Amino acid sequence: xxxxxxxxxxxxxxxxxxxxxxxxPERVLDIPVPAVVVDYExxxxxxxxxxxxxLAAEKRIRVTTPIRADGFDPLGDDATDRQLPxxxxxxxxxxxxxxxxxxxxxxxxAPRLRAARDRWPDAWVGTEGIERVALAVGGTxxxxxxxxxRRDVAALRAAGFxxxxxxYAPTVFVDDDDAVLDAVGSYVARRRPVxxxxxxxxxxxxxxxxxxxxxxxxxxxxxxLVGPPDAVGRQVADLREAGVDRVVGYPARGLxxxxx
Numbered sequence: 542x543x544x545x546x547x548x549x550x551x552x553x554x555x556x557x558x559x560x561x562x563x564x565x566p567e568r569v570l571d572i573p574v575p576a577v578v579v580d581y582e583x584x585x586x587x588x589x590x591x592x593x594x595x596l597a598a599e600k601r602i603r604v605t606t607p608i609r610a611d612g613f614d615p616l617g618d619d620a621t622d623r624q625l626p627x628x629x630x631x632x633x634x635x636x637x638x639x640x641x642x643x644x645x646x647x648x649x650x651a652p653r654l655r656a657a658r659d660r661w662p663d664a665w666v667g668t669e670g671i672e673r674v675a676l677a678v679g680g681t682x683x684x685x686x687x688x689x690x691r692r693d694v695a696a697l698r699a700a701g702f703x704x705x706x707x708x709y710a711p712t713v714f715v716d717d718d719d720a721v722l723d724a725v726g727s728y729v730a731r732r733r734p735v736x737x738x739x740x741x742x743x744x745x746x747x748x749x750x751x752x753x754x755x756x757x758x759x760x761x762x763x764x765x766l767v768g769p770p771d772a773v774g775r776q777v778a779d780l781r782e783a784g785v786d787r788v789v790g791y792p793a794r795g796l797x798x799x800x801x
Contacts, residue, residue, distance in 0.1 A: 553774045558709060558791040561586040566596060568796050576601035578632055578709075578789055583640045584612055590626055597628035603665060604629055607636030608653040609645045615656035617648075632683055633657045634667035654678050665707060679704065681787070686710035687732070688763035691783040698784040707787035708780060711765040713794055714773060719747035721761050722754070724793040729760040766790060 556576040559566045566588055569577045577600050579588060587604070588596075596602045604625060606613045612621030635650045651674050658664060658678045665681040675682060684690065686708050694706055711725045726745040729735050735756060739745075743753035766773045766788075777788050 553770075553777050553788075554712070554790040555787040556707070556789040557796075558789050559796060560791075561588055564796045567592060570596070570599050572796070574600070576603070576787075579604045580791075581605040581607055581610075581634070581636075581640065584610070584621065587621070590624060593629050594626045597626060602629050603632050605632040605634055605667070606657075607634055607640065607645075608657050609636045609648040609650065610641055611645065614648070614653060615660055616653055631657070631661045631664040632667055633661070633664045633680075634669070634683075635671050650674060651678075681705040681707050683707045683709065683789075686764055686766070686780075690785075691779065694780075694784045705786045706784060707789055708785050709789045709791065711793040712773060712790035713761075713765060713767045714770055714792075715794070716768045716772065718754075718758055720794065721765075721767055722747045722749055722757055725761050725765045725767075726757050728793070729757060729764045732760065732764055735760040735764075765793065 554574050556578055557569055557572055557574045558578040558580055559569055560580045560582055562582050566577065566579055577596060579593075579596075579602065581587070581604070593602060593604070606622060608615060611618045613619060615622070633654060635654075636645070638646050650671055654666065654671070654674060655678050658666070658680055662680070665683040666675045666678060667683045668675040669685055682704060684706065690708060694708075697706070711728055713721050713724045715721070723746050726747075726749065730739060730745040738756045740753055743749060745753075745757060749757050761767055766776050768776070780788055
């Protein structure tokens, strides 16, 4: 299968999200985007301070920080957070339970989010699962793309919300069903409406068949940016027209595909 050239399409994104367990974050220096979000995948995967400083010297850098996790808790152990360079911004999130201990998962979110926002007033706030709390503390609202994103954002703007809205979306610069499912099938399968619609035990990658395949492919186009570079560019433009300020793309087939 011939791969499209996607360097120009990557430039349509405002931010690229990278996962340190998958790629060296410094590779984003070669991608024509002005900003990078480094996702949190556990304390052992966080790039060291020197690497983050090198990135911040070239691009705007934000690190996803789980406010309930040891090392990032603004009301407790915040040693790791304080070791991050001052040039690095924050994306404050409640935290994926997969990366939290049982004790961390029990910690109250609202007071920690407020304390973290007070410390980092320019931080983005991840809204997944805590939409009302996130909106209440203010800051850039960082949402996951869904089938209702355009409608929800347009409604917020119509209601007078003037804050910044950023949207995160896995991005697949190809329109091949098998490639799309291999890249984002497992991701979209974790979204609650999708999980409810899937048959029990169904594969979520290119091996999916029948109803499961139909559900997953529809969900992929609701929860991800999918298609050739020009099609992804149009989807980004549609989000901006709805009122989204920043589109954050996670290259779900690998960062190297953005360097073609």
